[in-house]
Amino acid sequence: MPEGIIDLPLSKSISNRVLILNALTGNRGRIERTAECDDTAVMLTALSQTSDEVNIGAAGTAMRFLTAYFAMQPGRTVTITGTERMCNRPIALLVDALRQCGASIEYVDKEGYPPLKIHGCRLTGGDITLPASVSSQYVSALLMTAPLMEHGLKLTLTDGIVSLPYIKMTLGLMKEWGVDSDFTDNVITVEPQHYTPVDFKVEADWSAASYWYEIEALSSGDLSLRGLSRNSLQGDSHVADFFTGLGVNSEWDGDVMELMPSPDLTPRITLDMSEQPDLAQTVVVTCAMLGLPFHITGLSTLKIKETDRLTALRDELRKLSFVIDIVDDNALEWEGARCPVDTSRPVVIDTYQDHRMAMAFAPVVLYIPGLIIRNADVVTKSYPEYWDHLRSIGFTTKEVDADTLLNNI
Numbered sequence: 001m002p003e004g005i006i007d008l009p010l011s012k013s014i015s016n017r018v019l020i021l022n023a024l025t026g027n028r029g030r031i032e033r034t035a036e037c038d039d040t041a042v043m044l045t046a047l048s049q050t051s052d053e054v055n056i057g058a059a060g061t062a063m064r065f066l067t068a069y070f071a072m073q074p075g076r077t078v079t080i081t082g083t084e085r086m087c088n089r090p091i092a093l094l095v096d097a098l099r100q101c102g103a104s105i106e107y108v109d110k111e112g113y114p115p116l117k118i119h120g121c122r123l124t125g126g127d128i129t130l131p132a133s134v135s136s137q138y139v140s141a142l143l144m145t146a147p148l149m150e151h152g153l154k155l156t157l158t159d160g161i162v163s164l165p166y167i168k169m170t171l172g173l174m175k176e177w178g179v180d181s182d183f184t185d186n187v188i189t190v191e192p193q194h195y196t197p198v199d200f201k202v203e204a205d206w207s208a209a210s211y212w213y214e215i216e217a218l219s220s221g222d223l224s225l226r227g228l229s230r231n232s233l234q235g236d237s238h239v240a241d242f243f244t245g246l247g248v249n250s251e252w253d254g255d256v257m258e259l260m261p262s263p264d265l266t267p268r269i270t271l272d273m274s275e276q277p278d279l280a281q282t283v284v285v286t287c288a289m290l291g292l293p294f295h296i297t298g299l300s301t302l303k304i305k306e307t308d309r310l311t312a313l314r315d316e317l318r319k320l321s322f323v324i325d326i327v328d329d330n331a332l333e334w335e336g337a338r339c340p341v342d343t344s345r346p347v348v349i350d351t352y353q354d355h356r357m358a359m360a361f362a363p364v365v366l367y368i369p370g371l372i373i374r375n376a377d378v379v380t381k382s383y384p385e386y387w388d389h390l391r392s393i394g395f396t397t398k399e400v401d402a403d404t405l406l407n408n409i
């Protein structure tokens, strides 16, 4: 039975906002510590280097936030690029909005996608409209630069808002840095203002916590999580509520969150996860392994993340015999259908350069000993200590060459 206390990594979403906000004050605040993961490392490097080429790897937040940040650095021209996948994650809506604010941005290669060549200038801002159904990161990027625009920003969000808690996180952190905003209905207004430097401590990552909730659900172990904040700015703190229907109760004991098994399983899970897209893989894999049919909606944005997560989940769960349907490119559904699988061969889970595929599927080893996770080091995007932490609670791991192993069977 897995047992132990996990010291969770810090939130990369908060870290990357805090680094931008601090940079906008001329780095005059003191940030105690930021997340130690790839997505934050690339942000730190990009903000400290003076070269005209910036490579942000696979970090969506860094790509979107830095596009707005560099657009408002007068006199500086920067080309920003990333991994091959990043160069296929759309950015046109943000570029269009920034152009309406006065920015000068060119597409280096494919229209609508990174790499971007950004000629920094003073942004005028004003009254603009932005479809908010593709990525909240575009909204957050605009908001953080908004108070420094000549006329501030009145941003009308159309087409339905995805990942809303991340927008609230941005506004909440801007408030910590002394900037007021108004968010009424679908309009966010930020008047021209200055950021005040502050000292800040980044809290632990609730998205990372989700994998330990999953392990608890699949094992009824004795696990505690350290570093989380009770009144978190992270919408993924909702994981605690999602898992009450998946057999996990969680309770604070001082500053530690204790996970406890509970007999209460919701017989069929129906959820809208449009506010917690990063929890989808954890919840879907948990439901399948517990044998709980599910209909999970609000997943349209999963197609443009580190990989197409809808397809990746469907294909990898099929290797475990679960027949999942993708409905309208927005929902995942499982009514209990299973297909035959070859149990004489080891199960190899492909991760598609997606840290959350590795982390959400690893706990399946509790049901299928010998499970292989391909390209396991992909977890460094947000949680480099993940495998160490698994070992610390009693899991064993070993490095194998999956292809050689499969070929020799």
Ligand SMILES: O=C(O)C1=C[C@@H](OP(=O)(O)O)[C@@H](O)[C@H](O)C1
Pocket: 012, 013, 014, 061, 134, 135, 136, 137, 138, 140, 162, 163, 166, 277, 278, 301
């Ligand atoms: O603003 C952020 O920190 C994030 C917003 C979400 O992206 P979308 O807004 O693109 O859904 C989330 O999936 C991502 O991991 C982090």
Ligand SMILES: C=C(OP(=O)(O)O)C(=O)O
Pocket: 058, 059, 060, 061, 062, 278, 305, 306, 356, 382
């Ligand atoms: C979607 C994610 O990250 P990003 O969009 O910032 O690359 C994630 O971490 O799950």
